Amino acid sequence: MSGTALQAQGLEAGYGALQILFGIDLTVGQGEHVLVFGPNGAGKSTLIKALFGLVAPSAGQVTLAGRDVTGQAPERMVGQGMAYVPQVSNVFGTMSVQENLEIGGASLPVAQRNRRIEEMVTLFPVLGDRRKQAAGTLSGGERQMLALARALIPEPSVLLLDEPSAGVAPKIVEEIFLLVSGLRQTGVSVLMIEQNARQALPHVDRGYVLESGQVRMEDSAAALRDSAEIAELYLGG
């Protein structure tokens, strides 16, 4: 691991008077895949939104490869090399697969955009078969792939995934995790939050357990899987 891609220090955030996150410290190394999991209401969703600037942090700092990006608007985060795939409604349903990918590369020069689209279509062949199809007619798994591909078009250094297994048929979930895992070869760092930690853990390098807006535990994925306490509390035995 050559350095830190994304770091949060003492991050606090919430909605109005309701504070959700309390002093979160978290790092994602370059090329590292990190999972954040924990019970419902632990603040996973708020955490990922605060990292991406969708929720303004009330304290603390977010740095991207050492640059302070705390609380920047999401559309600027993309330009800084951070990408985000929301949990639901993560494709433009009225637009074609091809157009969704083009939107992902809207800020790139045409030649580079087209090259990236071809690369994504090679990475996700299913999308290549459905270029003209409206994204709204894709299956849950295909949508998730399109959302991933769209986010990857600008070659982000860090990819934030909000529950990639949500809305996907159970037998496709593993496929999605394998795809994300396969992104290692591109060198992109991944931070994902997942309800389905048991299935996601084998595919990541490190994990954070979030509870009541605080980091309860942090360890390698293997150690977390072997921990009896974690297994009992968060992985369903």
Place this chain on the structure above:
Amino acid sequence: MIFIQTLVFGLALGGVIAVSAVGLTLAYGVTRFINFAFGEFLTLGAFFCLMLAGMGLPLVWAGLLAALIVGVLGVLLARAFYDPLMSRGLLPLLVTSVGIAFVVQNLVRMIAGSNPFRFPLPLMRPIDIAGIFVPREQLIILGVALAAMLAVHLLLRFTMLGKKMRAVADDPALARVAGISSRRVLDATWFVSALIGALGGILLAITQITVAPQMGWHFLLVVFAAVLLGGIGSPYGAMIGGLLIGLAMELGATYIAANYSYAFAFVVLIAVLILRPRGLLGGRG
């Protein structure tokens, strides 16, 4: 004979309505609020065209220049009055847009006076096709309207700006997350909306032969009917809706009662909405 002539008039009127409806629905699609001052873009377009033509500019150039001026005014208006209210919900925006409509209307009345002007269209000999009397103005209106709609189609389908506009209309939150700056897309949308509105107003002035300060405000109702008929937010729906409403108005006026052409617009609208509550092409809830 009369039937074919009525069809030509209906299509021309429908083209005027369709162009205007596309402008209104485009802005709605991106901003999610109905701009009640949209009719004023029509009025301003017609008056600027009249003014520029009065200064000696050929009518075509006067029309194009007027549309561009109104496009820029649309952006300035939106920046000054709509953008700051975007986060405050719909009601403040609606009330503000009605207010702007009245202010603009009365400014025009103050400057130009309330007597209608005659639109300076050169006299043209109607074309006689096998005994059917087809006024050239109507053909020009229809041609310009179709060209404008084709331009909008090309913009939305084949340019990055158009795709961004569709992305923001589809899901503004996702567009933001995908790195699209809504600021520039909003500016572009208001520009196109106002420009098309102005063009609609100029075409309307040609059909009505007169230009008056309240022309856009009155016509707005028919434009709404077309927008709703096609499915609000759908530019292609607005095109179809506009043509259908225009045909209904002319056919109704010719065969049923000439004084009720507005009523026929709404009879069609109500009939369609009973069968398809989201309009012809309004897919999403």
